[in-house]
Amino acid sequence: MKGIKDRGGRASDSLNQRFDAPLTRRIALWLPASLFLAVFFFYPLGHILTLSLDFSAITAGALGRSLSVLGFTLFQACLSTVLTLALGLPAAFLFARYRFAAKALLRTLTAIPFMLPTVVVAAGFNAWLGSRGWVNIALMRLFNLDSPPLVFGGTLGAILLAHVFYNTTIVVRVVGNALAHLDPRLEQAARTLGADPRRAFWRLTLPLLRPSLLASILLVFLFDFTSFGVILLLGGARFATLEVEIYLQAVQFFDLPLAAWLSLIQLLCTLAFSVVYSRAVTRTPGPSAPREATANLRRPQTLPQRLFVAGMAIFLFLFFIFPMLSLPVRSVARLEADRGERGQVRYGLTADYYAELFVNRSETLFYVPPLRALGNSLGYASLTVILSLGLGFPVAAALARPGPLERLLDPFLMLPLGASAVTLGLGFIVSFGRLLVSPWLVPLAHTLIALPFVIRSLQPALAAIPERLRQVAASLGAPPLRAWLVVDWPIIRRATLAAAVFAFTVSLGEFGATVLIARPEYPTLTTAIYRFLSRPGGLNYGQAMAMATILMLVTGAGILAIEKLRLPGSGEF
Amino acid sequence: MLELTDIHKSYLGRPLLDGISFSVAAGETVCLLGASGSGKSTLLRIIAGLEISEGGSVLWDGHDLARxxxxxxxxxxxxxxxxxxxxxxxxxxxxxxxxxxxxxxAKINSIVTESLARVNLGAFASRRVTDLSGGEQQRVALARALAPGPRLLMFDEPLGALDRSLREHLLEELRQTLQASDVPAIYVTHDQEEAFAIADRVLLLHDGCIVRAGMPAEVWREPGSVWAARFLGLGNILEGKSLGNGRVDTKAGVLETACSHDHITGEPLALLIRPGAAASGKGANQLRGRVTDVVFRSPVYRVTLADGLAFDLPTAPQMGTEISLRLPASAVECLA
Incomplete structure (x- = not known):
């Protein structure tokens, strides 16, 4: 994000002498988004704060509970971060230092989870290691067992594994990038000065990597700390983190003051980590002579190198492919008895789980066919695209040529990023409780989450439009709309599409806020998957697999589209 | 003493170093001079142990350094x-x-102070290296390499990134530093002026081989090949055929040479005519030509004739005029 900001700033410096929009016009550009944020972010946030500061609601028991929840949140985040580093650092080394077959493919594979919705990841791990997953069913058949031998769901291990799966790509990208751009001659210079390989690493490579190491540790920790969907779906209520506890208090126990109090703790922690992170990132000294990323690449030569590259690549491949592959395959496989079929168990391929999506079973908790959830999700996603582009475009246009007003307001735009999705959802509940019957709140919450990203991806494209081109077009006789069509649109088309696809996929996969505010009669894909996963029976399980597969495929197509549309160089963390 | 025997190395399947052998004696500065891509940096890296040669060995006082x-x-x-x-x-x-x-x-501190003083950076000890200018960085690199008192010093185009006047200044400093110490040194460059200024001995690297080795003045006086004369920018190269008795038929006419080799009549030859060798007027080895270019190169004029030959003359002739020059036979050198 820092990169995008810089690009926008630099491009505009050379242009803003020629472009001085009057203040009224600038205010007009800011107005819609500011109003939106005021009503749907700052107002709910204020509600949460006033609620949380009403200490009369905080009993000694509640205080003890929140402390233990905070303790567990920190504990699992630390443990997850350590494990992520344990996999991520060798992986970063592998990608930064070696050439090997199918490297680009493996790299993409490790990057995909980061963009996948949490319910998909949870469903994927469930399909792989869960009680109805491949491993357990294979073991049961192999050894003729009556119950699944491997306990995965509801364990700390499940949470940790999913976190490693999610965040390894951060370490690979941040540390791997730094490693790839490290001048190899620095290490060689150290060697000629008498340092053996071990000392060259400790004295040189490690200190030079320290800023990127620190940044990736903090980033991974932040994601693990605020993780919600994975913990709720894989860990269950036993492993309540701050996020899960906020959700439980708000939705199951209706203790809104306590939920607000937990939200405050969560916000303060996130804020503290973010400050440490941005300080770590800004203090990074640039390398004296950054190298081409390829300068450090070589094929593995010695036997230990070959073993490392082959072993690491295979492990990464299996670790990342299993959850992603188990899910779609499980969604078309019949491996166990369905409800009511006590006798013969049929095995084989089946399209039943997909067919069942069209059926409204009377015993389902919500009275619509599951397919309606898909329809709702698509509708919400479309609304999110329209809203976030409509609100984001004017702001991005103003930010593309920033004046004092922009510098003042810009930080406020990014604030929703600091609040967790669950906190946003809680804010909606405490502020608009009686409107909750309306399905409209869901796309509004999704817009809140997508808006900062939409603005950040539109802004550099808008800043890149050379003002002179439009002036030339005008001087050649093009009326304003025509000039916009021939000059502006071709330049911003890709960024606009990318932003739209991004908003769409974010809305489709959003779980944290949605699970708090979506009404049962208006389920979304993610809430429907959550419901199906938490209910017994092979058919429910199969439907969860089917819907998660649909969500995974749609999101995957979205990720692919964004990659293709992305401006080169923009959009790092 | 460093000794290299028959070093081989290939790059992307093509030979880069094709049997390099030479030695560096105590206190000697040897300069490897060659075009970019000639493998001279690779040779340094092989000596340093940063790369492995495919054949040959690097010896120090007779001991193989391979392991x-x-x-x-x-x-x-x-x-x-x-x-x-x-x-x-x-x-x-x-x-x-x-x-x-x-x-x-304590020992480290005193050596650091001394090393920094030697490269005139005494006041820079606590500066960040990223804040230094190119010349200052170069001096720090030199001080860093010198400080541990290595038994051999190697320089890989150390002045390549600097501007001309700074380069000349630092070259002079470097020469004095190397002279003051008796550490043997290998200096790699593509710049012949740099090489001639700093080297006790110059090795010309071309096509993976050392094509000429000798003291700077020797190499300058007798480049030994057309490629070397061209690379060193020594002057005009004229191709021709031997007519016997030191007379050679060229496109500029028949020239008398002071060649001491035995050439068969009709044998193709290349002649080197240095720009400073000609004088205006008539006499033996008469050359005539129309002036196509005159450039002042203090303190003489570089005059180019229509046939491409260039000479340094004390006065500037009119552009486009036909002039006559004479060359003493001793100024027409035969390149093997």
Whole structure:
């Protein structure tokens, strides 16, 4: 994000002498988004704060509970971060230092989870290691067992594994990038000065990597700390983190003051980590002579190198492919008895789980066919695209040529990023409780989450439009709309599409806020998957697999589209 | 004493170094001169142990270094872009090699101070290396390589990134530093002026082989091949055929040479005519030509004739006029 900001700033410096929009016009550009944020972010946030500061609601028991929840949140985040580093650092080394077959493919594979919705990841791990997953069913058949031998769901291990799966790509990208751009001659210079390989690493490579190491540790920790969907779906209520506890208090126990109090703790922690992170990132000294990323690449030569590259690549491949592959395959496989079929168990391929999506079973908790959830999700996603582009475009246009007003307001735009999705959802509940019957709140919450990203991806494209081109077009006789069509649109088309696809996929996969505010009669894909996963029976399980597969495929197509549309160089963390 | 025997190395399937042998005696500065891509940097890296040769050996006082890792060779290397450690300040950079040798801190401090003083950077000890200018960085790199007192110093185009006047200044400093120490040095460059200024001995590297070796003046006087004369920019090269008795038929007419070789009549030859050798007027080895270009190169004029030959004359002729020049037979050299 820092990169995008810089690009926008630099491009505009050379242009803003020629472009001085009057203040009224600038205010007009800011107005819609500011109003939106005021009503749907700052107002709910204020509600949460006033609620949380009403200490009369905080009993000694509640205080003890929140402390233990905070303790567990920190504990699992630390443990997850350590494990992520344990996999991520060798992986970063592998990608930064070696050439090997199918490297680009493996790299993409490790990057995909980061963009996948949490319910998909949870469903994927469930399909792989869960009680109805491949491993357990294979073991049961192999050894003729009556119950699944491997306990995965509801364990700390499940949470940790999913976190490693999610965040390894951060370490690979941040540390791997730094490693790839490290001048190899620095290490060689150290060697000629008498340092053996071990000392060259400790004295040189490690200190030079320290800023990127620190940044990736903090980033991974932040994601693990605020993780919600994975913990709720894989860990269950036993492993309540701050996020899960906020959700439980708000939705199951209706203790809104306590939920607000937990939200405050969560916000303060996130804020503290973010400050440490941005300080770590800004203090990074640039390398004296950054190298081409390829300068450090070589094929593995010695036997230990070959073993490392082959072993690491295979492990990464299996670790990342299993959850992603188990899910779609499980969604078309019949491996166990369905409800009511006590006798013969049929095995084989089946399209039943997909067919069942069209059926409204009377015993389902919500009275619509599951397919309606898909329809709702698509509708919400479309609304999110329209809203976030409509609100984001004017702001991005103003930010593309920033004046004092922009510098003042810009930080406020990014604030929703600091609040967790669950906190946003809680804010909606405490502020608009009686409107909750309306399905409209869901796309509004999704817009809140997508808006900062939409603005950040539109802004550099808008800043890149050379003002002179439009002036030339005008001087050649093009009326304003025509000039916009021939000059502006071709330049911003890709960024606009990318932003739209991004908003769409974010809305489709959003779980944290949605699970708090979506009404049962208006389920979304993610809430429907959550419901199906938490209910017994092979058919429910199969439907969860089917819907998660649909969500995974749609999101995957979205990720692919964004990659293709992305401006080169923009959009790092 | 460093000795290289029959070093081979290929790059992307093509031979880069094709049997390099030479030695460097104590206190001697040897300069490897060659075009970019001629493999001279690779040769340095092989000597340093940073790369492995495919054939031949590197010997120090008769011992093969093949199994001696980089950090135990005790060879200092000054890299092209200096490769200063960005997270360490000037003094810490210089101290790095001393720390690796496990010297006591007091000893390290005194050597660092002394080394920095030697390169006129005494006041820079606590500066960040990223804040230094190119010339200052180069000096830190030199001090860092010198500080541990290596038994051999190597320079990989150390002045390549600097502007001309600074380069000349630093070259002079470097020459004096190398002369004052009796550490043998290998200096790699593509710049012949640099090479001639600093080297006790010059090795010309071409097509993976050393095509000429000798003291700078010897190499300058007798480049030994058309390629070497061209690469060193020694002057006009004229191709022709021997007519016997030192007379050669060229496109500029029949020229008398002072050639002492035996040439068969009709044998193709290449002649080197140095720009300063000609004088205006008539006489033996008469050359005529129309003036197509005149450039003042203090203190003479570089005059180019229509046939491409260029000469340095004390006065500037009119452009487009036909002039006559004479060449003493001794000024027409035969390139093998």
């Amino acid at each position: 001696v890792p980089v950090h135990l060779r005790d060879f200092g290397l000054v890299f092209q872009d200096y490769a200063l450690f960005p997270h360490l300040n000037v003094a810490e950079n210089v101290a790095f090699g001393l720390k690796m040798r496990g010297l006591p801190q």
